[in-house]
Amino acid sequence: MVRPWRLLPTPAPTCTPFILGYAAVLVVTPLIAEYAAPSLVHALHQGSSTDAAHLARTPVPALAADALWIAGGMLSPYALGFLMVLTALERRVGGPRTAGVFLLGQVIATSATEVPGGPAVPAGHLPDSSPHRLDHGVGFGAAASVGALAGLQPPWLRRPLLTVFGASLVADLVAFTDPMTNRGHLMALAIGVATWPLVRRQGRGRPPAAD
Template identity: 30%
Template sequence: MRLRRGVSEAGRGIWAYVRSAPGTYVWLTVLFVTTVALHHMSPEFEQEFLRRRSTNLHELSRHPVRVLVASAMWIDGGSWLPYVVLYSVFHARAERWLGTARWLAVCAAAHVLATLLSEGALAKAIRDGLAPRSAADTLDVGVSYALSGVVAVLVYRIRPPWRYGYLAGVAVFYTVPLVAAPTFTDFGHFVSFLVGLGCYPLVGGRERVRDPKETAPAPPG
């Protein structure tokens, strides 16, 4: 009886947490459906299917709005379960803090600006002969740019001096790959990190409205 009551209370607590961040869990549900759909495709069809929803140079030049939205609804391989953890730790916390509209604005800004700047850098590299022309069709889907922006904006939710340790850890996480063996995706992650930090105006004083007992989230990895 006691066990049943404990399970029931845990279930109510989980449901209350999910309801407090509706945008996060609607997005996770979409990712679950699209991931299941991908697992039912042949590898060849899957790659072509994702390429048409990719924010590569070819698709961005033809259907920019469509692919910017569609690319954030798919995971390029891998499991859906790690995203449940990442979304619950970072996205849900940010949405509960900022509200759905402001949280979504951070996600959109990070996703769009990081995509455009990283693809712009790739276009320049192709023009300068530093990257092959085939790179214009490179597969580029996923949710990591939006996640990076949200990880960064959560800096403002943490009370000093813990804020500076969290900021240093996140900065190292996104800077080291860019310095060690940079790719255009690494550049995009770094840009989205900076965009998240630049979203301070959306915080609107909410950095002071928090539960001091809550601990800082750890960077994804």
């Protein structure tokens, strides 16, 4: 029986502690972006951007702050989808592995797409502004989480999930509006798929956490 409420965090901290705490943080940053002074918001966005320049100088703070922003706030369709994916994953494999999958996607895909941008500028392959472009958000971690969650589904659900989600990422890449980010999303999805042995070992025989 499908129980849609199992896709949302529960107030019981023993069920989904990672996503419950993370969602509480993600509620605050959109409020800051909405109501704080524009100069402060710009400074925060600049300081938390995982562009090549920041990653070269302060990689750990930049990567940590990068994951504090979510597009559209916590009531946007994107945010609700992100919340449901991480909740479903945490109920199956627990908070530490969910956090691990998310961080793997966020850190590896960010580093792989942004760091090469520094040397590419002097070579003339990218514009001078590339090492300082604004780049923040949870997209890479979310894509990795989708990939990992797919591995816990039966084949009849896993294949269409990966096909539809992967096709949407490829379509974004073909549109060529933000190729660095679009490549990162595909890479993060592949990272999530690569974690299947880990998440399946934890999720095998473990029912979703009870409310």
